[in-house]
Amino acid sequence: MVKPADLGRGPGRLMARRGRHQYDRDRYDIPDGPDQGSWRSTRTFMRGRFEAIPKLHEQFGDAFSIDILPGPRTMVVFSDPADIKEIFGADPSQFHAGEGNAILKPVMGEHSVLLTDDGAHQRARKLLMPAFTGPAMRGYRPLVEGIAKVAVDSWHDGEHMMTLERMNSITLDIILQVVFGVTDEANLAELRPRVNRMVDIGPFMLMAWIYPPLSHLPPWRNYFNNQKEVDRLLYAEISDRRAASDLESRDDVLSRLLRVGEEEGEAPLTDEELRDQLVTLLLAGHETTASALTWTLHELGRHPDLLARAVEAADTGDDAYLEACLKEGMRVHPVIDFVARTLKSDQVVGGRRLPKGVTVTPSIMLSHSREESWADAHRFDPDRFLGGTKVAANTWIPFGGGVRRCIGAAFSLMEGTVVLREVLQRYEVSADHPAPNRLRNITNVAGDQAPLHLKAR
Template sequence: MSEKPTYDFPDGPKWPAWLSTWRFLRNRYKYVPPLHEKYGDTFLMRILPGPRKLVVFSDPADIKEIFASDPSQFHAGEGNMILKPVMGPHSVLVTDDAEHQRARKLLMPAFTGPSMRAYQPLVEAIAKIEVDSWRDGDKLLTLDRMNAVTLDVILQVVFGVTDEERLAVLRPKVNRMVNIEAKMLLAWSYPRLFALPPWRGYFKNQKAVDDILYAEIAERRQAHDLEGRDDVLSRLLRVGDETDEAPLSDAEMRDQLVTLLLAGHETTASALSWTLHELGRHPEILAKALEAADNGDDAYLEACLKEGMRIHPIIDFVARTLQSDQVVCGRLLRKGTTVTPSIMLSHSREANFADSHRFDPERFLVGKIAPNTWIPFGGGVRRCIGAAFSLMEGTVVLREVLQRYSVEAPAVAPNKLRNITNVPGDKAPVKLTARVS
């Protein structure tokens, strides 16, 4: 008779799982850092449904080990399964193993360097149209306005929809789909909720968006000018011809497009909103950013964006669910355990970033950021494929804003957890001051 393995779970709070889940979903910024302070770089949480065990890590060496681990035994898709009712079963975020590898291989060509250069002029044009509508002295709710910009970028650059009539139909429906509350994600664990309000209304709207997307995909497949189109949808329709993989089906295409929409819309908008807020709170750094915008110094503007994403992580953790008993960072953990590199704790760790609560874009220009310390896009084979696109988009929008306006933030913005993203709770208002050209 074989001996029963002795598992080595770290210490953690002894609260009931329902209370831990409620606090985790309500405000992770108030919940997680005190646990780190009490239990150290590695600690245990129990989260519903299940309850399942989450082992949280924040030391760079541990994070490196997890990112480098065998993806067949460390499933990221399973850790993201709560997103499946919205993103769909084929989403690159919720699949693992061969299905994930195939999807990633087909998606990657749309996010290479040449593709980025092709998208940039359209991002610039969309940002310019938005900033043209602003006026000197306006009080700007940056989260709302950045959401408007990044939504149009997704619709035009990713979906390839440029017709104003179609955009007018899509915008409100997509906005409702994007404005998902955390409780909507409970439909993964409790499918009966689909029939009840507000879930029923949300998923009815999602079906309407799906119908539009499927019609767009069908129409695009018949387009005679597909080779000349630069949008992501057209590239994805062509990419099957350029690889040995079967092309994406309509259902797979829908799921990847919705994933790009949900993963690349509010995340980038929130990063821009937080960055403008921090610039509005730090006049001396703002002065350097204004000069960088005038001189085309995109490196400094990107550094501002990266520092905004560091000090205000939009997504605050990464999840990998173990498919077998595994020794993780020196601990034997049971199959089914979810190991969780904490983006929030990594970004605020003094050993990683001196004076970690200070907004300082120079960190990303002087010296080198240590590996596995700045991880807003995750890491390893599951690193976000849209990382380069997000940074390009954010830098372009910052440049367009700062070439024409200075910003001033009246107060420190509170953090609010909305669905799975951290956004400014007051939408990060700033006062605009037109610059003299």
């Protein structure tokens, strides 16, 4: 009789029934990790990974494994730039990013560019890319500037500002107007609170993403009922836009997507595909940029010398320095902290033979805090991204990498730079204390909303 303690040991290919222990230890080299059960590991990963992952790295080294639900499945976390380069450069047909992001499917939908693989992903990316080219970026910029200016005009000297709330408000309006093309104030007023309810959720609510049947029970039912209302509004907007007489002259992303297809030799996007891509752009491009801006302003508020340089950059049109501030904010405070690829066949990664079904996970968090890559890594220093300094490949990866690199990366940096300039041209900011980190939705945000004092210039 085999005892549980004997499972996974010796040459007999005995296999346990959960997590990494199900794999044959003679054939595969899955790195060690915490042996605390998949439920506890999942809870830690969903609620406290910002503290837990660095401790696991310290304990197990540059590669370690975690068993998480559903499944459970085994995640192998990597942080060495050479290993990350290998993963990003691997055959995407064998390293499925869409499958690795499957937890997002109940919200983003099966057609999302983040959740598809192989031919479906190639098609989605091909149709989305024209909306994010250089000329398109230049077309969006004036609208982004106008929205940011109107928002900052409403601020007041001496105000104690909850930064995350303000940045969320700005980036939400940018997404709704620049991406969705919604300019009618009544429609904006209906969409804003419903979208905020979609993103302002904690790890407990994410359990329904892991186990969709929970969506029929409170409190998860309320979340998904709200999502249905957002879908209703989006489908109505898509229908109205299809019938618009001025569609050819409109430059918002939705209008551009409605025009693509035939020229690229592809069938046009269906309403369902459009909905999934719009929700993906909303969730991946709204709160992420808001959080990056929040952390950047927070760091400037804690470093008067760097704030003075940033204020001068805003006054003189030095967007390179403002973008460097934003990039450094995203490095010190990674908004999304990992990338996932699920193996479709046995593969050797980082010198380890890993089995089909394992998810390999480049850690953005660990990459951005690696002392070998970033001297004094926890210090906020925008100069890392300026002048003759060359950022080593696969060490700064907030937008992922390889063929799956975020298509909205350029838009996010443009948007963030514009908003920083609008704020710093009129206000100096200061922070009383370091902001704590909190996991909200799938993003790392300032747990206290990073309050700042505003001083009119």
